[in-house]
Amino acid sequence: MTHPRKIEVTDAELAILQALWERPHQAIASLVPSLYSRGGKGEYATVQTLLMRLEKKGCVVRDRSQRAHVFAAAVQREDLIASHLTTLAEKLCGGSxxxxxxxxxxxxxxxxxxxxxxxxxxxxxxxxxx
Amino acid sequence: MTHPRKIEVTDAELAILQALWERPHQAIASLVPSLYSRGGKGEYATVQTLLMRLEKKGCVVRDRSQRAHVFAAAVQREDLIASHLTTLAEKLCGGSxxxxxxxxxxxxxxxxxxxxxxxxxxxxxxxxxx
DNA sequence: CTTAAAGTCAGACATGTTGTCTGAGATGCC
DNA sequence: GGCATCTCAGACAACATGTCTGACTTTAAG
Structure with missing residues (x-):
């Protein structure tokens, strides 16, 4: 049982993680349509920004060996659950x-x-x- | 089993709630010293703003019958726990x-x-x- | 080779949140 | 009256969040 690191992801970031949990190792072009039905111009860049922030937080890893970088989740659902439960326990239950x-x-x-x-x-x- | 309303409080607001859970029915003057050790000028107003926001969210009630309004928590620890657990379950466990x-x-x-x-x-x- | 498609990157942006404080005015007390 | 104590309205900087634009690079097709 590892002591759970504090993981904080926003809603939009979580949506990306969900997509990567569903299907690992995706490039941005593959992620966009599963996240946005209306195919706009900026959505690609939005996903890119979100992935960049997730990478900075250590929540996704990026494979730069391909021209189109391939992303994979670096945290699992369970890690997020553990982090949230720990935070909740600390804030409201004295850590228990x-x-x-x-x-x-x-x-x-x-x-x-x-x-x-x-x-x-x-x-x-x-x-x-x- | 009441369906738990979504309750969102910030850290500073939570600190106020904790103080009110500890000792109910306090006025601002009574809350300030238990929240801030360094007695600055603006802290009174800060607590006031926080209480106003908490009241707006329905998390505290205000008794205006006294010159110095008396505040009490309108949500309990358990309500916050329930709200957070529900949110967590919805976001990460499909509601289960x-x-x-x-x-x-x-x-x-x-x-x-x-x-x-x-x-x-x-x-x-x-x-x-x- | 030239070009168009598809990427990356850096950064801007509007909007909202959060914690903080200032100043004006009301009210009660000595 | 004068002072301490409140309330209230609103300002403020800093940060978070989701979004997008533009410049530039690389790949593959014509």
């Missing part, structure tokens, strides 16, 4: 995750399959740390 | 909370007491929805 889970479990927002998954995960933990 | 909990449980970030609380909460649920 317990209240978050408690809230979720008691909130009734979980499906039966979710609950089953939790039970199993808890059992595994119990075996590892008696 | 299961992955969030799974991540927390498997991430090893939970103390034994947390896990015990979860087990109990799960048991209660099991009784309600067989």
């Amino acid at each position: 995750f317990g209240p978050l889970v408690s809230h979720l479990v008691r909130g009734g927002a979980l499906k039966e399959e979710d609950r089953q998954a939790i039970r199993e995960a808890l059992s595994e933990l119990e075996d590892d740390t008696p | 909370f299961g992955p969030l909990v799974s991540h927390l449980v498997r991430g090893g970030a939970l103390k034994e007491e947390d896990r015990q609380a979860i087990r109990e909460a799960l048991s209660e649920l099991e009784d309600d929805t067989p």
